[in-house]
Amino acid sequence: MKALLEYMAQNLVDHPELVQVRERPGRYTITYDLKVGPDETGKVIGRSGRVAKAIRDLMSVAAARQNKRVHVDIE
């Protein structure tokens, strides 16, 4: 799941080396904190949050495959 988030984020920004993903496991829900380079947050959020929604939808599929729930926080 972490690999999916890293893959999407790194390929959406101009500075993939600045992408950081922190994983915080819970009993049912895993939370990911996504951090990207300065001025690149917009690239992972998008107009009206469309990119962020796509990221969260696809992360939910990956989570469902492991019978988990997922929460993605974008810093």
Place this chain on the structure above:
Amino acid sequence: MKSIEISARTVVEAIQLALVQLNKDRDEVAIEVLEAGGEDEEALVRVTAIDDDDDDDASVLEAAAASAEPTGDTTQLTIEQIARRILEDLFARMDIEAFVDPVRTTVPGQKGEPEETITLHVEGADEEAMGLLIGRRGETLRSLQFMVNLLVSRRVQKWPQIVVDVGNYRQRRQESLEGLARRIAERVRQSGRPLTLEPMGAYERRIVHLALRGDTSVYTQSAGEGETRKVVIHPAKQP
């Protein structure tokens, strides 16, 4: 008039793809089979829209951006391969096993320049996984398609139009929406009262409008804003 040539494993599949691309019903197009296809030969059909009155809801094809430089076969093949690879990369990280089959179609654009659409057909044995990819009313599929378009355009510095379809969902959804539209229209006809459908996206509302366009006993309108926009089917005004 829009005409596209499309190849697929079988003639039926090619026609279905073409109808989805053109946003048309089978009775709104002329179909020519150019190659019937065989065991290791793909079928090729030419499908031409008979009438071409476009809805406000822009079709995916109209939204296709024409690339700045002329694209030869090699370039287009490369975009197909890149698109397929990106989708496969996503699946691998989602723990989903699926087969991705890219099909390229070209339609003449507004200025006659070719506009291409790449459809990535996804097939997988795991029905549950395929259902997850589609999501409720195709919402996850829309997100997947959006993400693939973003990632591909960043990679190739162009905006090819990429459609992602899972297990022919788009065609099946179209057929079920058309059936729903006709059933509700029948109830409207009998009761003489308008009925409102559930909220739908632009693409799906368009399917409903088109399904009832030839029906003189009812007329359709979209009402509401944004996420809650829905189709209302009204009885035809009395003469």
